[in-house]
Amino acid sequence: MFTQQLVNGITEGSLFALIAISFSLVWGLLKLVNFAMGEIYMFGAYAGWIVVSYITPNLFLALLAGFAVGWGLGWIVEKVAFKALRGVPHIASLVCTIGFSFLFKEIAAAIFGAQTKAMPSFYSSTALVVAGANVSWLQIFMVALAAAMMLLLQLLFYGTKIGLGVRAVALDYRTAGLMGIKVDRVTSIAFSLSGALAAFVGVLAAIYYNAINPYMGFVPGIKGFTAAVFGGITSIPGAILGGYLLGIIENMSVQFVSSGYKDFVSYLLLIVFLLFRPNGILGKKAKL
Amino acid sequence: MISISRKYRLVLQLCVGLLLIALPYLLGNQYFVRIATMIGIYVVLASSLNLIIGFTGMYSLGHGAFYGIGAYASAILSLSLHWPFWVTMPLAGLFTAMVGAFLGLATLRLRQTFLVFGTLAFGEIVRILIMNWNSLTRGPMGIPGIPVPSLFGFSFKNFSNYYYLVLVFAALVVFLIARLYRSRVGRAWVAIREDEVAASTMGVPVFGYKVLAFTISCLFTGLAGAFYGHFVRYISADQFGMNESFLILTMVALGGTGSIIGPVIGAVILMLIPELFRFLAQYRSVLYGAILILVIVVKPEGLAGVKGLFVPPSGTARFHFRKQKIDSAAEGQAGGGAA
Numbered sequence: 005m006f007t008q009q010l011v012n013g014i015t016e017g018s019l020f021a022l023i024a025i026s027f028s029l030v031w032g033l034l035k036l037v038n039f040a041m042g043e044i045y046m047f048g049a050y051a052g053w054i055v056v057s058y059i060t061p062n063l064f065l066a067l068l069a070g071f072a073v074g075w076g077l078g079w080i081v082e083k084v085a086f087k088a089l090r091g092v093p094h095i096a097s098l099v100c101t102i103g104f105s106f107l108f109k110e111i112a113a114a115i116f117g118a119q120t121k122a123m124p125s126f127y128s129s130t131a132l133v134v135a136g137a138n139v140s141w142l143q144i145f146m147v148a149l150a151a152a153m154m155l156l157l158q159l160l161f162y163g164t165k166i167g168l169g170v171r172a173v174a175l176d177y178r179t180a181g182l183m184g185i186k187v188d189r190v191t192s193i194a195f196s197l198s199g200a201l202a203a204f205v206g207v208l209a210a211i212y213y214n215a216i217n218p219y220m221g222f223v224p225g226i227k228g229f230t231a232a233v234f235g236g237i238t239s240i241p242g243a244i245l246g247g248y249l250l251g252i253i254e255n256m257s258v259q260f261v262s263s264g265y266k267d268f269v270s271y272l273l274l275i276v277f278l279l280f281r282p283n284g285i286l287g288k289k290a291k292l
Numbered sequence: 293m294i295s296i297s298r299k300y301r302l303v304l305q306l307c308v309g310l311l312l313i314a315l316p317y318l319l320g321n322q323y324f325v326r327i328a329t330m331i332g333i334y335v336v337l338a339s340s341l342n343l344i345i346g347f348t349g350m351y352s353l354g355h356g357a358f359y360g361i362g363a364y365a366s367a368i369l370s371l372s373l374h375w376p377f378w379v380t381m382p383l384a385g386l387f388t389a390m391v392g393a394f395l396g397l398a399t400l401r402l403r404q405t406f407l408v409f410g411t412l413a414f415g416e417i418v419r420i421l422i423m424n425w426n427s428l429t430r431g432p433m434g435i436p437g438i439p440v441p442s443l444f445g446f447s448f449k450n451f452s453n454y455y456y457l458v459l460v461f462a463a464l465v466v467f468l469i470a471r472l473y474r475s476r477v478g479r480a481w482v483a484i485r486e487d488e489v490a491a492s493t494m495g496v497p498v499f500g501y502k503v504l505a506f507t508i509s510c511l512f513t514g515l516a517g518a519f520y521g522h523f524v525r526y527i528s529a530d531q532f533g534m535n536e537s538f539l540i541l542t543m544v545a546l547g548g549t550g551s552i553i554g555p556v557i558g559a560v561i562l563m564l565i566p567e568l569f570r571f572l573a574q575y576r577s578v579l580y581g582a583i584l585i586l587v588i589v590v591k592p593e594g595l596a597g598v599k600g601l602f603v604p605p606s607g608t609a610r611f612h613f614r615k616q617k618i619d620s621a622a623e624g625q626a627g628g629g630a631a
Binding site: 036037039084085088089092093094095096098099100102103104105106107108109110111113114222226229230233262264265267268271272274275278279282 | 349351353398399402404405406408409410412413414416417420421423424534538541542545574575577578580581582583584585588589592
């Protein structure tokens with residue numbers, strides 16, 4: 005059982021890690037948090053579901069659809085909650101994204117209905133058995149895909165011109181602007197990318213849990229943020245580490261405490277880290 | 293805010309007061325009286341959340357949980373110890389205030405963004421505890437059969453009677469908050485909201501006043517919870533979740549942060565909308581989300597709010613903001629309506 009929970013923890017952890025990266029990306033650029041991240045994740049899952057159940061049972065197309073929808077929603081949120089509110093204290097943007105979070109959730113409930121829908125499963129056969137724990141092909145696929153995604157992001161940030169722009173804006177947006185970087189465009193792209201990443205994770209999660217409903221995004225959104233704070237919201241490696249650790253800790257708590265308290269552990273972790281180590285495990289020293 | 297001269301204001305207040313007293317007779321229907329009672333409870337909730345958002349500039353997404361703590365505390369005390377409502381209600385309020393004070397002492401050092409998440413996590417923890425602590429809260433089954441309060445043999449079972457009870461309570465809370473706002477404490481809170489550093493330079497103990505505001509806000513929220521529990525007589529964990537916190541926040545934002553009458557207006561409007569537009573019932577929550585976004589983007593001070601909560605303090609930021617406003621106004625004229 006122990007190894008089984010470890011395997012599940014690593015799989016869920018890779019999902020949390022990707023959401024945590026989305027949070028860190030936005031935080032790094034704007035020192036802001038997008039509360040609607042979980043709902044973008046949920047819309048991604050619905051996009052994937054539509055593709056798989058109505059158009060073609062192709063997993064990669066579903067992931068791509070999720071990515072595109074997330075990109076669009078991220079773009080909308082950035083334009084309304086961040087660009088239109090620039091120069092206003094940060095809390096206004098946060099409250100605005102809280103509004104978006106509820107708007108998205110209820111729009112999804114109005115369009116698709118509030119009941120849970122089944123998502124077809126992919127690669128669910130057991131690939132190998134490690135010390136008594138079943139590892140499915142899907143789990144291997146998810147972990148590998150998450151790793152590939154992180155590698156791609158690394159390449160994007162450190163190997164391309166747009167990545168250079170993102171890093172420069174994150175460092176100091178005024179100077180970056182003076183150096184000829186289009187701050188607005190870079191911010192917009194990075195924000196859309198973070199939304200796309202969250203929605204991409206949403207599709208993966210829908211396949212993993214075999215279920216989608218309009219309220220599925222709230223808990224993963226908070227957990228992604230928890231993972232980001234846990235590992236250090238100012239650093240992307242920290243976010244990845246935080247994601248995996250959170251996944252493992254949570255699944256271990258199912259094993260050793262009770263499944264009813266699974267979410268409890270993450271929330272407690274969030275409060276404890278906010279209070280005692282707001283910079284997280286790997287975060288650089290920054291005043292929060 | 294609409295400026296009305298003092299003489300007319302008194303007349304207006306008298307009229308509103310008389311209307312509120314006569315309301316159960318005017319409405320007639322018990323269902324409408326029930327809605328009016330719920331509005332009263334939400335007026336208290338919104339006013340107490342406004343105490344911390346509007347007066348000190350802190351945000352909490354944990355007020356749904358405090359509301360629940362109050363309701364559960366009063367219900368459990370009156371069902372297991374058979375104490376009367378008049379004892380359990382203040383005790384529930386005090387207990388909620390105590391929990392709030394502890395949470396405040398721990399988390400109010402955090403910056404706004406992180407405070408929102410801290411209180412949100414706290415709210416979820418409370419919900420999970422209520423769901424899983426079967427021996428105390430009956431878990432997901434909820435608590436039915438909460439006794440109706442009575443005073444010297446006079447029962448408040450009738451909706452109209454309970455309406456008057458809540459009316460007195462809500463009026464008292466709004467009055468107390470208005471008095472607090474004009475007191476030395478209230479001035480300290482507003483000073484903290486406007487500029488924390490300047491306030492502490494002037495000798496205002498910022499942290500202490502923040503905790504005080506949070507505690508008082510939780511006290512009123514807990515009391516409102518007790519009134520709610522004894523009114524609907526059945527409570528369960530899902531009535532006090534994140535949605536409730538969000539609804540209260542939207543009421544405060546719509547009505548106007550930092551004003552006394554603002555949250556009252558917000559609560560009345562948001563509670564009446566779903567009743568007036570029954571055909572929209574399914575999309576009610578969509579409307580709430582849209583209202584919150586619109587208020588923040590278009591009119592950050594709300595319908596009756598004090599200007600200045602979201603206006604940037606100084607320097608380049610103000611310039612950017614103003615420029616942005618002019619730009620968007622120009623766009624609005626050209627394109628016919630800004631987003």
